[in-house]
Amino acid sequence: MKRKVRKDWQEDKSARPVLHLSSGTVTLMGRRDNLAEAIFSLPPGGSFCAQYNPDHVKVETYTLVSGTMEFEHDGCRRKMKIGEAVDASKCLKVITFYALSNAEVVIHMDAPFYEKNFIEMQMLQREMDAVAQVDGYTYHHCDRIRQYAIEVWKKFDRPAANLKLIRWGAYFHDIGKLAIPSDILNKPGRLTQAEWEIMKTHSQRGADIMRNHPVEWLREAAYIVEQHHERYDGQGYPFGLKGEEISLEAAIVSVVDAFDAMTTDRIYKKAMPQEKALEELMKGKGSQFHPAVVDAFVEFLKEKAAR
Numbered sequence: 001m002k003r004k005v006r007k008d009w010q011e012d013k014s015a016r017p018v019l020h021l022s023s024g025t026v027t028l029m030g031r032r033d034n035l036a037e038a039i040f041s042l043p044p045g046g047s048f049c050a051q052y053n054p055d056h057v058k059v060e061t062y063t064l065v066s067g068t069m070e071f072e073h074d075g076c077r078r079k080m081k082i083g084e085a086v087d088a089s090k091c092l093k094v095i096t097f098y099a100l101s102n103a104e105v106v107i108h109m110d111a112p113f114y115e116k117n118f119i120e121m122q123m124l125q126r127e128m129d130a131v132a133q134v135d136g137y138t139y140h141h142c143d144r145i146r147q148y149a150i151e152v153w154k155k156f157d158r159p160a161a162n163l164k165l166i167r168w169g170a171y172f173h174d175i176g177k178l179a180i181p182s183d184i185l186n187k188p189g190r191l192t193q194a195e196w197e198i199m200k201t202h203s204q205r206g207a208d209i210m211r212n213h214p215v216e217w218l219r220e221a222a223y224i225v226e227q228h229h230e231r232y233d234g235q236g237y238p239f240g241l242k243g244e245e246i247s248l249e250a251a252i253v254s255v256v257d258a259f260d261a262m263t264t265d266r267i268y269k270k271a272m273p274q275e276k277a278l279e280e281l282m283k284g285k286g287s288q289f290h291p292a293v294v295d296a297f298v299e300f301l302k303e304k305a306a307r
């Protein structure tokens with residue numbers, strides 16, 4: 001079914017509720033025929049993904065209205081045409097949209113579900129802003145972790161419903177740092193043993209925040225936050241879980257987080273070149289890191305470089 005896209009939204013966009021996500025801006029335009037209409041504006045390099053769930057919605061479409069955008073489903077990636085609508089209900093797997101230039105996508109979805117989701121996302125936005133500021137990282141760290149984690153996760157045959165969990169578990173992996181005193185968090189020198197012990201509590205404190213979160217579905221992602229510093233060889237924390245005892249989602253966050261930390265400039269250290277960081281990941285394969293996750297991440301980076 002072809003759904004008409006409004007032509008008049010440019011003029012009244014400014015007065016509408018907006019969500020500022022790291023991957024772009026979503027403006028809720030209103031309701032038509034019991035469908036919510038929203039515009040996702042992405043900068044070049046911005047991306048977002050979706051997974052159709054018939055328990056939540058009947059209609060879910062994404063129409064490209066401006067810019068250049070690619071769409072990926074089940075390993076197949078191609079350019080979209082202006083005016084083309086992707087019907088999510090026809091896609092069994094996760095769909096990912098990648099903006100190659102500034103681009104705008106109009107979303108249509110059952111209004112009750114989309115509006116509730118939009119309000120929840122506005123609540124999470126405040127936390128996203130807070131988390132992005134702790135630990136001296138830029139906002140982009142959490143977003144890259146989210147993007148990398150999803151790309152690696154798509155390489156494993158996991159229940160599609162877990163997309164939301166990996167996405168938010170990855171984004172909020174360090175939310176527990178909000179509970180760590182800032183003099184420890186921002187200490188320029190080495191931490192003392194006692195300070196380090198406090199620092200290490202961030203994964204469990206983060207899991208507690210998630211488990212008591214007012215956004216109900218987010219609670220389910222607590223295990224990812226809790227386990228993101230576990231190591232494949234059992235030498236990690238907080239529980240010393242080993243091998244397959246660690247969830248795949250947390251093992252993915254562990255790898256992409258380490259890679260991003262190595263390849264990002266911090267106050268106290270310069271970024272490492274990507275090749276050197278990859279060598280480090282290979283060294284930790286099977287000890288610190290889940291071997292299959294390292295392989296999947298390397299495969300993703302190769303594909304990205306070849307594009």
Ligand SMILES: [Fe+2]
Binds near residue numbers: 174229
């Ligand atoms: Fe952490």
Ligand SMILES: [Fe+2]
Binds near residue numbers: 141173174257
């Ligand atoms: Fe991190």
